[in-house]
Amino acid sequence: MSTLKAVRGTRDLLPPETDLWNRVEATARQVFARYNFGEIRTPVFEDTQLFARGVGEETDIVSKEMYTWEDRERFDARAMREAWLSRDPNFFNSRTNVRTTESTIDLIVQRPGVLFEKPVKVVELVNFRPTIRQQDIDDLRKIVHRYSPEDPAAQKIGFLVVPSQRNADLATKEHTSKDKVVVVPISGKFFQSSQSLTLRPENTAGVVRAYIEYKLGESGLLQKLFYIGPQFRRERPQKGRYRQFWQIGAEVIGPPSAGSESPVRDAEVLEMLATFLDELGITGWTLVLNSVGSANDRPRYIAALREALKDKAPKMCADCQRRAETNPLRVLDCKVPEDQPIIETLPRIADYLDEDSRAHFATVLAALDACGVKYEVNPRLVRGLDYYTRTAFEFTHGGLGAQNALLGGGRYDGLSEAIGGPKAPGIGFAIGLDRLILTLQAQEQQAVTLADAYIAPLGEAQNSAALELARELRRAGLRIELGDGSFRLKKSFETGDKLARKIVLLGEDELRSGILTVKDFASGEQTKVPREELASHLR
RNA sequence: GCGGCUAUAGUUCAGCGGCAGAACGCCUGACUGUGGCUCAGGAUGUCGUGGGUUCGAUCCCCACUAGCCGCCCCA
Numbered sequence: 001m002s003t004l005k006a007v008r009g010t011r012d013l014l015p016p017e018t019d020l021w022n023r024v025e026a027t028a029r030q031v032f033a034r035y036n037f038g039e040i041r042t043p044v045f046e047d048t049q050l051f052a053r054g055v056g057e058e059t060d061i062v063s064k065e066m067y068t069w070e071d072r073e074r075f076d077a078r079a080m081r082e083a084w085l086s087r088d089p090n091f092f093n094s095r096t097n098v099r100t101t102e103s104t105i106d107l108i109v110q111r112p113g114v115l116f117e118k119p120v121k122v123v124e125l126v127n128f129r130p131t132i133r134q135q136d137i138d139d140l141r142k143i144v145h146r147y148s149p150e151d152p153a154a155q156k157i158g159f160l161v162v163p164s165q166r167n168a169d170l171a172t173k174e175h176t177s178k179d180k181v182v183v184v185p186i187s188g189k190f191f192q193s194s195q196s197l198t199l200r201p202e203n204t205a206g207v208v209r210a211y212i213e214y215k216l217g218e219s220g221l222l223q224k225l226f227y228i229g230p231q232f233r234r235e236r237p238q239k240g241r242y243r244q245f246w247q248i249g250a251e252v253i254g255p256p257s258a259g260s261e262s263p264v265r266d267a268e269v270l271e272m273l274a275t276f277l278d279e280l281g282i283t284g285w286t287l288v289l290n291s292v293g294s295a296n297d298r299p300r301y302i303a304a305l306r307e308a309l310k311d312k313a314p315k316m317c318a319d320c321q322r323r324a325e326t327n328p329l330r331v332l333d334c335k336v337p338e339d340q341p342i343i344e345t346l347p348r349i350a351d352y353l354d355e356d357s358r359a360h361f362a363t364v365l366a367a368l369d370a371c372g373v374k375y376e377v378n379p380r381l382v383r384g385l386d387y388y389t390r391t392a393f394e395f396t397h398g399g400l401g402a403q404n405a406l407l408g409g410g411r412y413d414g415l416s417e418a419i420g421g422p423k424a425p426g427i428g429f430a431i432g433l434d435r436l437i438l439t440l441q442a443q444e445q446q447a448v449t450l451a452d453a454y455i456a457p458l459g460e461a462q463n464s465a466a467l468e469l470a471r472e473l474r475r476a477g478l479r480i481e482l483g484d485g486s487f488r489l490k491k492s493f494e495t496g497d498k499l500a501r502k503i504v505l506l507g508e509d510e511l512r513s514g515i516l517t518v519k520d521f522a523s524g525e526q527t528k529v530p531r532e533e534l535a536s537h538l539r
Numbered sequence: 540g541c542g543g544c545u546a547u548a549g550u551u552c553a554g555c556g557g558c559a560g561a562a563c564g565c566c567u568g569a570c571u572g573u574g575g576c577u578c579a580g581g582a583u584g585u586c587g588u589g590g591g592u593u594c595g596a597u598c599c600c601c602a603c604u605a606g607c608c609g610c611c612c613c614a
Contacts, residue, residue: 008605060612064540202614231614236540239607240614247614319610330612384613394614405614432614458572493574507572519573526573 009235009243016448020437024280025228028248028431031276032226035268037250040225042206044232048196053419054205056386065233067199074192080163083188163190199232202385204412204428205419207251212421222258222265226250228433239438246433249409253416253426260425263360266391266411267367269427273395273407274373282397282439285406287374289393290381291361293353295414298389301352302328308346316342332380348379357390364391387412391427397439406439407431452478453518453538454496457485458507466506469531476535497521502538 006012013021029039048068055062163186200206207225210216216223228248235241252269254260270287277285293301305328313324316331316339323330332343353361368375383392392410409429416424453473457466463485470482481499483492496503505517516534519526529537 005605065612233613235612236610237606238609241612245614249614333612408614430614435614488570489572490570490574495574497574503574505572509572517572521574524575 009237035272037224037226040227045197045199048198050205061201066201067232071195071197073194076190076192080190083186201233203227208415217255222254224252240435247430249430251428253424263363266364271373286396288376288378291390292392294357297353301349304347312342329382387415389413451481451500453502453504454481454500455504456483456492460485462506
């Protein structure tokens with residue numbers, strides 16, 4: 001049998017790496033808390049429509065990268081019962097006697113027989129099921145026989161009613177059964193339309209969905225929410241790019257009356273991100289931002305861009321020629337050196353912003369200047385998700401290779417309405433946690449976290465006493481690694497040196513006297529410590 | 540999704556159409572309650588998986604899987 005491995009693009013996070021993950025997440029929680037954000041946890045999968053409408057049908061994410069599946073269809077037993085009853089409206093005296101469920105045999109109707117030639121009495125046992133198994137037939141047969149004790153005149157029949165498309169072979173086979181069980185295929189629509197579900201490729205749409213669903217806007221207050229969780233995109237795995245990847249994100253969203261459109265919100269979010277990265281100790285990040293225009297500005301700009309590209313695209317690289325057709329904004333992103341002079345001549349979004357957008361962006365920049373957050377304006381910065389409007393930004397970092405975006409985000413003033421909610425402008429970001437960890441790891445080689453002490457029982461007889469001592473110290477809040485009395489002393493020292501800062505020897509002498517031998521690995525210094533002072537000595 | 544490179548011991552990697560290798564790590568002993576140094580000895584393994592060529596394949600060929608790099612896209 002081939003060995004099972006983590007599937008493509010997914011991975012396991014193990015110690016000591018997980019220590020780093022926890023540190024990053026803890027720092028995010030601390031920093032966000034200072035800005036008065038609260039945590040939201042949304043489901044890992046959502047209705048596919050949420051992403052189609054929110055992220056945009058034409059985006060790469062939605063059109064080719066989502067993990068989407070049809071949820072199992074639901075069987076509509078009620079519809080099937082109706083179909084069965086209406087097959088012959090006079091068949092039953094009273095429909096109120098008919099009780100059905102999807103999986104139980106619970107229908108008994110008594111009346112003079114009409115279906116069969118000479119029965120005195122007919123008992124129908126009806127089982128409505130989406131599919132039918134041999135087991136059902138056997139069960140029903142047993143019941144039929146229980147209902148026909150000695151009376152040979154009594155004709156009792158069990159009916160198994162199934163949707164005609166299902167179990168066709170079984171149905172026809174059993175139809176000829178002489179055993180008082182008849183399988184009745186009924187045609188009709190008995191399977192409720194199933195639902196298309198999708199593993200979330202990003203989390204903003206889910207947050208906005210929750211905002212709408214719980215009418216958070218009705219509070220009249222700005223909602224400030226953050227999340228930490230896995231996202232899923234079916235892309236080719238690469239460094240810093242996985243099919244299950246982690247994001248830490250936050251959203252500021254609310255009705256316009258709560259100030260959700262204010263440029264100070266944009267600046268505050270950006271300032272918070274700068275603080276977060278600084279507190280983590282990430283050096284060398286760059287904030288790049290741009291205004292991609294409002295819902296009114298963008299179409300005008302794209303039209304102008306297409307117009308300009310008609311002449312210029314043929315002189316550009318093959319990718320750009322394709323992008324000029326499919327997604328003209330992406331041409332601005334091109335990294336081919338020869339194309340750069342041409343790109344410089346293309347229309348700039350800044351020239352197509354209306355007065356509001358222009359003023360909004362200027363105010364964001366002024367606020368950043370005021371609080372000393374450094375940034376670069378890149379008029380060519382574009383984003384891959386349809387919902388972004390006006391302020392769009394990235395924090396980039398060298399040393400991430402092709403995936404140099406550490407985090408990205410922007411304003412999404414029309415998202416709520418796009419998915420059927422009230423007007424609720426917002427701004428948010430998503431941090432690529434995997435990439436953040438990569439840059440942190442590149443910056444500092446990670447030290448294994450050493451335990452405060454390694455307890456070495458000398459001889460197996462000391463094992464239980466050592467466990468007791470370990471319990472005592474652990475309860476005092478110390479990080480303790482417990483050895484094994486079967487180890488030779490040399491091995492205890494070697495193992496202890498790898499795992500802990502100090503070693504505590506527990507042999508017969510120590511146990512008798514209550515004075516423990518403690519040796520510090522770094523200094524080589526050995527001391528005798530009374531048991532009651534041990535915890536404070538180790539701290 | 541496209542192109543390139545890679546896959547051998549726990550790890551990092553050599554290697555060759557004919558007995559599977561090094562370093563580090565690991566285990567044992569020298570050394571019975573004091574490690575790191577030293578010395579002696581030992582085990583490392585389906586050579587990614589499946590097929591093909593061959594007398595013979597870890598090596599050559601094909602497919603698959605996974606990883607890395609670039610593209611695309613994004614965080």
